[in-house]
Amino acid sequence: MTTTNRVMLVDGMALLFRAFYATAMSNYYMINSKGIPTNGVYGMVKHLFTAIETYQPTHVICCWDMGSKTFRNDLFPEYKANRGGPPEELIPQFDLAKEVVASLDIPNVGQVGFEADDCMGTLSRVYSEDSEVFLLTGDQDLLQLLKPNVNVVLLKKGYGNYAEYHEGSFVEEKGITPEQMVDLKALMGDSSDNYPGVKGIGEKTALKLLLQYGSIEGILENIDQLTKGQRTKIETDLEMLHLSRKLARIHCEADVDCSLEDALFYINDDKMAAKFNELEFRNWEKNLVKM
DSSP: OOOOEEEEEEHHHHHHHHHHHHTTTTTTTOOTSOOOOHHHHHHHHHHHHHHHHHHHHSEEEEEOOOOSHHHHHHHHTTTTTTTOOOOTTTTTHHHHHHHHHHHOOOOOOOOTOOOHHHHHHHHHHHHHTEEEEEEEESSSGGGGGTTTTEEEEEESSSSSSSEEEOHHHHHHSSSSSSHHHHHHHHHHHTTTTTTTSSSOOOHHHHHHHHHHSSHHHHHHGGGGSSSSHHHHHHHHHHHHHHHHHHHHEEEHHHHHOOOOHHBOOOOOOHHHHHHHHHHHHHHHHHHOHHH
């Protein structure tokens, strides 16, 4: 029998947003008798329990963004500036989600100035030394963290549908290493996070250059081998290229820690029931709890 710990690090925001928008599209907010919408939290718990049932972790930790401003905004004020504020029905559910996670005795972790990704990166670096780590998220950025003992589980449409990545399968599918993902994003930019990379260089060219020269350093050392167009674009946007790489890289030195002892997955049924009933989660025994 293997005694290896299986640690699941959960991107709380990714689950909450996904669950909220899945039902909000049809104006289904599950407003309880206190006037509080609970659709996002309810769906988040369903995503969480489904993943726990699928991957059978021994330990679970939930990571959160702590406010919208991070060190990336200090580097580049336009970072994520293209995103509007959250819908008013979602706002009360941020704190509610953390309360529900706490009622399941799952630690909530986050650090002001950093994103949930950075917390997940930091903790996965620590735990992967002697545990198998699963990163549950909707965000492809986390693929850069793949290494032995670190797997990424990307949520797909519906419940229980995942794209699962290991270091080997990623290299096979993408042709580049997880580490090269950072340079890929630095070259091509990221429209959802609102940083430009090198204007005029898309994914196809960026991939071709990385496969040929290995890294941004390799490309710059061989810049005279590039086509005139590629060279001009990179030289024009050199500063933005280096800045985009800083924005793209997950920062694995956030000041967060959580002992595995605190993260041991064990639900106190009475505590959970009290919280779910307080929030008036309908049919939760049937719909949420199958474990």
